[in-house]
Amino acid sequence: MIRMDKMDKVIKIDKVLKQVTVEAGILLSQLNEVLHRNGMALSNIGAISDVAAGGVIGTGTHNTGITHGILATQVVALTMMTASGEILECSESVNADIFQAARLHLGSLGVLLTVTLQCRAAFHLQEIQQSSTLQEVLDNLDKHLNSSEYFRFFWFPHTDSVSVFYQDPTDKPPSSKASWFWDCLVGYYLLELLLWISIFIPRLVPGINRFFFWLLFSGRSDRVDISHKVFNFDCLFKQHVQDWAIPIGKTKEALTQLKSWLERNPQVVAHFPVEVRFTKGDDILLSPCYQRDSCYMNIIMYRPYGKDVPHQDYWSEYENIMKRVEGRPHWAKAHTCTRKDFEKMYPAFGKFKNIREKLDPTGMFLNAYLEKVFY
Ligand SMILES: Cc1cc2nc3c(=O)[nH]c(=O)nc-3n(C[C@H](O)[C@H](O)[C@H](O)COP(=O)(O)OP(=O)(O)OC[C@H]3O[C@@H](n4cnc5c(N)ncnc54)[C@H](O)[C@@H]3O)c2cc1C
Incomplete structure (x- = not known):
């Protein structure tokens, strides 16, 4: 094993091209701050920033926004030490084939030393969250996708409820979310306790999903902050996850099938949320979005107080559905593919x-x- 923590330097900032070259071990949390001080930002990042530049592109980390690819599409060049000790430079014009492999490398090609990322001017994001129903969102998917640069939604299993998130660049100043204290208290303590109780009484889960939707997501909220602070969010506590990318045209079919299967099998319970995000297709050889615009459907089962919760039936039916609609699993999350x-x-x-x-x-x-x- 190789630790990359100390390879965390920013090597070059090109303010004209808006590109930054970093050592591959730098955490995005460090990079976000450096870029912000230089009037720049990454155009998209996932839910957390405690991840390294070489790591996020190793597994195809993605966020949402149908005009945006997975994070690795922001990489314009990289250097890598191969097994022979040779240092290769790769970009669209130099070692182009290796470049399209190394932008999602699974740690299997060599040691990434540096990464050059295309950035954009620093920006604020306004997030508007509002409630809807699964039927409405699926019937009007194109409208939602065209209404917001970074559109995603949460579906609450065992219900028809959906929380829609529109995130868009704005000139407005930051305005923090007033309810953070309640969110933390409710998120960490109440949810974890209730989910732990539901291990012994699983039929409580649909009610828990409905209760948290009503408590936290049934209204409308609006906030503005620096882009990376809006992209990142609190993932609460330990969880099992699967997150497959499917062709975007199959979104309705896949979610409808999952919903009906859960309705027909009430003994199987599913925690909230099913997080649905959208990503532009690319040419990265092992990208789940290879040559097709995609919808990522992330399912979750929390592990309250670190305890395992039964999830095998849910997991295997989800995989069956994903395979039927030509899905490809996220490389950093659970799957049984070989x-x-x-x-x-x-x-x-x-x-x-x-x-x-x-x-x-x-x-x-x-x-x-x-x-x-x-x-
Ligand atoms: C709380 C949480 C939230 C998450 N949210 C999202 C999300 O919103 N979207 C999403 O897509 N994913 C998400 N993930 C998954 C996450 O993005 C991936 O697990 C990502 O790979 C983690 O980055 P890391 O730096 O920890 O990588 P590591 O786990 O350290 O590495 C990932 C792979 O890359 C290899 N590697 C790392 N550095 C190098 C290098 N320099 N050279 C060669 N190989 C290298 C490793 O060997 C490994 O194979 C989340 C994970 C967590 C825990």
Whole structure:
């Protein structure tokens, strides 16, 4: 294992091109601050910033916004040390094939040393959250997608309720959310306690989902803050997650199937939220959004006080549905896929594997997980 924590320097800031070159171990939380001081920002980041530049592109981290790709699409160049000790420079024009592999590398190609990211001018985001129903959102998906640069929604399983989030650049000054104290108290303590009780009385879960929707999401809220503070949000406590990318045109079919299956199987319970996000297609060989605009459907089962909750039936039916609609699993989250599945899912799987084997002929960068992926 190699620790990259100390490779956390900002090497170059190009204010004209709005690009930054960093060592691959830098955390996004550090980078966000440096960029902000220089009047720049990343155009999109995921829910957390305690992740490294080399790490987020290792697994295809994404957020939402149908004009935005996964985070790795912001990478314009990188350098990587291969198994032979050679340092390769890669970009669209130099080692272009390796570049399209290394932008989602699974840690399997070499050690990323530096990453150059395309940024944009620093911006504030206004987040408007409002309630709706699953039917309304699915019937008017294009309208919602066109109404906001970073649109996503939460569906509350066992209910018809949805919370819609529009996030858009604004010139307005920051205005903090007044209810943070209640959000923390309710989020951390009450939710965790109720979910722990529901391990023994699972039929409480639909009521818990309805209660938290009513308490926290049934109204309308509006806030403005620096972009990265709005992109990031509190993921509360430990959880199991699956998050597959499906062709965007299959969003309605997949969510409707999951909802009906839960209705037909009331013994299976599903925690809130199912988080639904949208991402532009790309040309990164192992990107779940490879050559197609996608919808990510993230399901969750919390682990209150670290305790495991039964979720196998929910997990396997979700996977069945995702496979039926040509889904591809998030590389950093749970799935049961192996090489045979990936060969079917990824048109460029063979190309990635060839590049990997040329760069690492003795398997220096393989591990038990990667053996399952590639062999
Ligand atoms: C609370 C939480 C919230 C999350 N929210 C989101 C979200 O909103 N969207 C989303 O898509 N994902 C999300 N994730 C998943 C997360 O983005 C990924 O797990 C991401 O890979 C974590 O980055 P890391 O720096 O910790 O990577 P690591 O786990 O350290 O590394 C990821 C992979 O990259 C390899 N690697 C790391 N650095 C290098 C390097 N320099 N050279 C070569 N290989 C390297 C590692 O070996 C590993 O294979 C979330 C995870 C958590 C825990």
